[in-house]
Amino acid sequence: METIVEGTTTRIVIGPQRPIVLIGNRIDAAKHGSLAEAIRQMDLARIQQEARAQAEHGADIIAIQVCADGIEQERVLPAVVEAVSEAVSLPLCINTENPKALAAALKVCPGKPLVGSISGKPIALRELLPVAAERGAAVIANACDHAGVPRGLEERIGLMREILRSVLLADIRRQDIILNPGTLALIEDPNAVLTSLQAAAHLARIEQLNIALEPGLASRGLADAEEIDDLFLALGVYNGVTCALVDPAKCDRTSRLIDFILGRNGRIDDSKG
Numbered sequence: 273m274e275t276i277v278e279g280t281t282t283r284i285v286i287g288p289q290r291p292i293v294l295i296g297n298r299i300d301a302a303k304h305g306s307l308a309e310a311i312r313q314m315d316l317a318r319i320q321q322e323a324r325a326q327a328e329h330g331a332d333i334i335a336i337q338v339c340a341d342g343i344e345q346e347r348v349l350p351a352v353v354e355a356v357s358e359a360v361s362l363p364l365c366i367n368t369e370n371p372k373a374l375a376a377a378l379k380v381c382p383g384k385p386l387v388g389s390i391s392g393k394p395i396a397l398r399e400l401l402p403v404a405a406e407r408g409a410a411v412i413a414n415a416c417d418h419a420g421v422p423r424g425l426e427e428r429i430g431l432m433r434e435i436l437r438s439v440l441l442a443d444i445r446r447q448d449i450i451l452n453p454g455t456l457a458l459i460e461d462p463n464a465v466l467t468s469l470q471a472a473a474h475l476a477r478i479e480q481l482n483i484a485l486e487p488g489l490a491s492r493g494l495a496d497a498e499e500i501d502d503l504f505l506a507l508g509v510y511n512g513v514t515c516a517l518v519d520p521a522k523c524d525r526t527s528r529l530i531d532f533i534l535g536r537n538g539r540i541d542d543s544k545g
Contacts, residue, residue, distance in 0.1 A: 273447050275482050277333060277363040277410050278383030284332045284363055286450065286482045286515050291531040292505070293515035294524065295365050295386075296331030297486070298322055299356065301340035311338050311352065319352055320359035327360045330524030335365040335388060335517060336377075345373035353377045365412070365517075371399040378407040386410050386450070388517075392417030392435045401442035412484050413439050415454035415471070423461060428453060428471050436479065450515065451475050452484040457492045458500070464490050465504055469511045476512025483508075486517040502526040509534070 274287035286293045299322055301311040310318035323334050334356055338348045345368055353364060357380075365386040366377050374387065387404040390396050391414045404411050415421060415432045422428040432451055439449055453471035456464040468490070472483045487504040491497035505516055505523060509530050516527075531537065 273480050273482060275410050275447055275450055276384065277386050279361045279363040280357060280382045281361040282363065288476070288482070288512065288514055289536070290514070291536040292509055292513070292527045293332045294330055294520045294527055295333040295335050295388075295484075295515060295517045296323075296326035296329075296520045297335045297337075297488075297517040298326060298519055299335065299352070300337040301343055302337065308340065311348065312340070312343060314348065314351065316351065316355040320355050323356045323359045326520050327362055329520040330527065331362065331520040333363045333365050333386065333515075334360060335367060337367040338373075339368055339370070345370045346376055349373040350376040350380050354380045357382050369393070369395055369400065371395070371403055374400055375403050378403065378409065384408060384410065386412060388412040388414075390414065390435070390439060392431055394418075397435070397438045397442075401439060401444065405443045410448040410450065411439060411444055412450045412452050414452045421454035421456055423456065423467070425467050425470050425474075428467065429474055432471070432475060436481075446481070450482045450484050451479065452486070455486055455489040458490050459493050465500075465507075469507055472508060472513055473511040482514040483512050484515050484517065485513045487523075488518065498522055506530055 274285050277284050301308050307322055336352055338345055338352055364381055365388045367388040368374050369389055387409045390411045413435045415428050422431055453468055455468045458464045476483050485508040487501040491500040
């Protein structure tokens, strides 16, 4: 199964026989640092600079998340989406649990974006999904609900299947669904990585859909975070992961080595028009 997303002039194809697709996740108001402050201050030039930097470091898709205390998402999210789409030609991944903010962002977003914030939460299933479906966007369905990410493997797979059924009932095409089996922090759960890998392998084999992973969630608070992220990414690809939410500056080389070892060359499929 292949999932196609598009930016202003760039089409990215995500699939099990294709190179790993990197979703740059640095434009995030919930993180600490100067970039989060730039989002708060609506410093669009700084945000555009970051988008270009991620593209230069190998990002295939640029993720945007502006949810944080004091930020009016309905105003800020579409402005940031518009600014980033002017700075890079890559597809965008929009993350928000605010349906009105999502609708406003999708209205100004070119091409065919990803909506990365679909989960088992009622607001996602009842309000975000119809907005994404009306726009014809692809989605990332995340294995979490109001209680968070289930710790056990069977519970996580069960939740993922429930969410998948809801997404299909919302008229999202099967090829436009990416499953994210979720990840807990290793400092909280020693089996966090193993469970995520087992869930990824099972879902990839049974559902035959693309699988996403966010390695940095497992390594939070650990001294060897970058090394853990690299190993997690490699093991993830071996277990069916086809795209990852990462800081491309830290893992682009690793992803390219994975692709080289697996005999996969090049990420960008082609250009429109």
